[in-house]
Amino acid sequence: MDVLKKFDEVVVATGVTPRIPAIPGIDHPSVMSYAACVAEGRPAGKRVAVIGAGGIGVDVAEFLLNATSPTLDLAQWQQEWGVTDPSRSPGGLTRPFVEPSSREVYLLQRKDSGIGRGLGKTTGWVHRAALKAKGVQQLTGVNYERIDDDGLHLTFGEERSGARVLDVDTIVVCAGQESVDVLSHGLRAEGVTTHVIGGADVAVELDAKRAIRQGTEVAAAI
Ligand SMILES: Cc1cc2nc3c(=O)[nH]c(=O)nc-3n(C[C@H](O)[C@H](O)[C@H](O)COP(=O)(O)OP(=O)(O)OC[C@H]3O[C@@H](n4cnc5c(N)ncnc54)[C@H](O)[C@@H]3O)c2cc1C
Structure with a gap:
């Protein structure tokens, strides 16, 4: 000063600093902020729930799915998107092959609209396709009831029905910023x-x- x-x-x-929502059990050791995950390199487990599916939530889900970024590896990127040199294949197209992720990732949002609707017009479809190809489980209209040693407890909709526990070992919070x-x-x-x-x-x-x-x-x- x-x-x-x-x-x-x-x-x-x-x-900004990540906003931490007031979910019972939010201080459980399985919980980390997006900043701890992507900037501080805190390790995530094999089964991960991402709370919040805005731009950062989608980026974090993709980060967790890939050991290395496919955009930094031309061969991997071409294989995943089914493109090649046109001299090798008519139209430069091949059959896409996406290596399964070693992690099981759930991407969650409170709104019941489709995940990724608010992403950029020219790039949003890329992120949505990548999440789908890697088998990310996308749940909408969720209420975050509590977090404990069993995992993340959810219900759905205003009536708080369909109670379900996601047996995850890591929860990454992408619930906005302050x-x-x-x-x-x-x-x-x-x-x-x-x-x-x-x-x-x-x-x-x-x-x-x-x-x-x-x-x-x-x-x-x-
Ligand atoms: C995962 C992720 C993906 C994103 N994707 C997009 C996107 O696709 N498109 C988009 O438009 N935006 C995106 N953003 C948001 C974008 O990064 C921010 O909008 C932008 O960085 C804001 O810039 P800023 O200068 O306000 O803050 P920042 O870029 O966050 O910079 C703040 C800096 O201030 C420093 N600082 C903090 N406190 C102090 C202090 N007391 N003294 C000195 N230095 C201090 C911090 O260390 C930091 O370096 C993304 C953000 C994240 C986290």
């Missing part, structure tokens, strides 16, 4: 002109474009 007080203007772009902004209040109190941008400003949806636009506009204006 003392270092920042010396500047004429400060841009706070400290991003802004991280521990700086702007103190800086403004010290009279420093402070701009809050990106996830630190609004954390409701994944939108790098908005963060970049805000940063560009602030930079151009000061």
